Amino acid sequence: MARAATTSDAFNAVAEPRRREILTLLVVQERQVGEIVAAIGIDQPSVSKHLGVLRQVGLVRVRRNGRHRLYSTNAEAIRPLHEWTETFERYWQHQLNRVKERAEAQVKRQSQ
Numbered sequence: 572m573a574r575a576a577t578t579s580d581a582f583n584a585v586a587e588p589r590r591r592e593i594l595t596l597l598v599v600q601e602r603q604v605g606e607i608v609a610a611i612g613i614d615q616p617s618v619s620k621h622l623g624v625l626r627q628v629g630l631v632r633v634r635r636n637g638r639h640r641l642y643s644t645n646a647e648a649i650r651p652l653h654e655w656t657e658t659f660e661r662y663w664q665h666q667l668n669r670v671k672e673r674a675e676a677q678v679k680r681q682s683q
Contacts, residue, residue, distance in 0.1 A: 581652055584628045589613065590621050594644055597631060601643035 585591050592611050600680060602610075607618050622642055625631035629648040633640050 572577070579628075579646060581628045581630055582628060582655075584624050584651060587624075589617070590625055593618070593621055593625065594630060594649075597642055597644045601634075601641040603639050603641060623645070 585594065589611065593607055596610055604615060604618055604622065607622075608615050611618070622631060622633075626633060629645055632641050632645050633642050636640075640671060
């Protein structure tokens with residue numbers, strides 16, 4: 572089965588580690604391309620390409636402030652990613668609770 576293009580949806584777009592890194596930076600505050608370049612240490616054309624992909628799938632917004640373009644995350648578009656990962660968070664919480672219960676039962680048996 573062929574893999575969908577990275578620009579087809581948010582899940583494919585965030586499969587690329589640098590794009591996740593950019594999103595993490597933009598969650599804190601909106602930034603110019605130059606600030607992103609300095610923060611993650613890759614060249615400006617690469618950052619611009621990644622931002623283009625993130626914009627195309629709606630995860631990032633851009634606004635003009637004079638000659639500058641400021642990029643920020645689009646929380647509404649990120650929501651499906653968050654909801655999907657919550658499934659795994661609940662799974663791992665359940666698994667951790669089971670490990671904790673087993674450990675407590677073992678300690679209790681040893682103390683008897």
